[in-house]
Amino acid sequence: xxxxxGALLPLIAILAALIVLRIPVTIAxxxxxxxxxxxxxxxxxxxxxxxAVLRNFVGGGLALAVTYxxxxxxxxxxx
Numbered sequence: 001x002x003x004x005x006g007a008l009l010p011l012i013a014i015l016a017a018l019i020v021l022r023i024p025v026t027i028a029x030x031x032x033x034x035x036x037x038x039x040x041x042x043x044x045x046x047x048x049x050x051x052a053v054l055r056n057f058v059g060g061g062l063a064l065a066v067t068y069x070x071x072x073x074x075x076x077x078x079x
Contacts, residue, residue, distance in 0.1 A: 009033040027064065034060040 013029035014022060038056030042049040 006033060006037055009036070030064060031057060031061060 010026060010029040010033055013025050017025035034056040035053050038053035039049050041047075042052035
């Protein structure tokens with residue numbers, strides 16, 4: 001259930017974006033979702049929000065970049 005809720009923002013962004021803007025809009029939506037999830041999880045756990053947000057943003061951003069790069073290198077269709 002939590003995975004589906006976390007995927008809503010990127011999914012809505014993908015569906016609402018023009019085709020030519022889908023990749024940058026998706027990246028922005030995913031990074032925004034990571035920031036929100038980091039802040040909410042830190043708040044629920046009583047941890048400092050800044051470090052949780054930064055960890056989610058950097059780790060998720062790197063994972064996103066590596067995945068995109070691998071897809072590009074192996075010739076995956078990205079449209």
